[in-house]
Amino acid sequence: MTHVYGATVDNETRCTHYHTEVDIIAIKFKCCDKYYPCIHCHNEAETHPPEQWPADTFEQTKAILCGVCQHEMTIQTYMQVTHCPNCQSLFNSRCQLHYHHYFDV
Numbered sequence: 001m002t003h004v005y006g007a008t009v010d011n012e013t014r015c016t017h018y019h020t021e022v023d024i025i026a027i028k029f030k031c032c033d034k035y036y037p038c039i040h041c042h043n044e045a046e047t048h049p050p051e052q053w054p055a056d057t058f059e060q061t062k063a064i065l066c067g068v069c070q071h072e073m074t075i076q077t078y079m080q081v082t083h084c085p086n087c088q089s090l091f092n093s094r095c096q097l098h099y100h101h102y103f104d105v
């Protein structure tokens with residue numbers, strides 16, 4: 001299984017900050033190449049500032065992990081779907097409000 005760092009509260013990537021039914025993805029950070037459930041988890045565990053993925057990496061970079069089935073997808077795929085393409089689990093649509101923390105959008 002892919003290791004998810006941070007303040008996780010279960011095996012589906014929910015954390016102390018975001019832990020509703022639909023909070024089931026982790027995001028790999030460009031700066032440290034580690035999966036964290038959210039930006040707060042990253043910033044509490046790391047001493048460096050978070051780096052956002054540049055737009056030209058969205059198509060190629062697999063930086064999103066589905067916590068339910070462990071499927072990794074590209075940033076572009078993640079932005080286009082509402083459910084996991086592999087296990088159909090619903091993702092949290094409110095994550096869109098936080099894209100700028102993770103992606104250079």
Ligand SMILES: [Zn+2]
Pocket residue numbers: 029030031032033042046048049050051
């Ligand atoms: Zn980092």
Ligand SMILES: [Zn+2]
Pocket residue numbers: 006007015016017018037038039040041042
């Ligand atoms: Zn968190």
Ligand SMILES: [Zn+2]
Pocket residue numbers: 066067068069070071084085086087088089
């Ligand atoms: Zn899945």
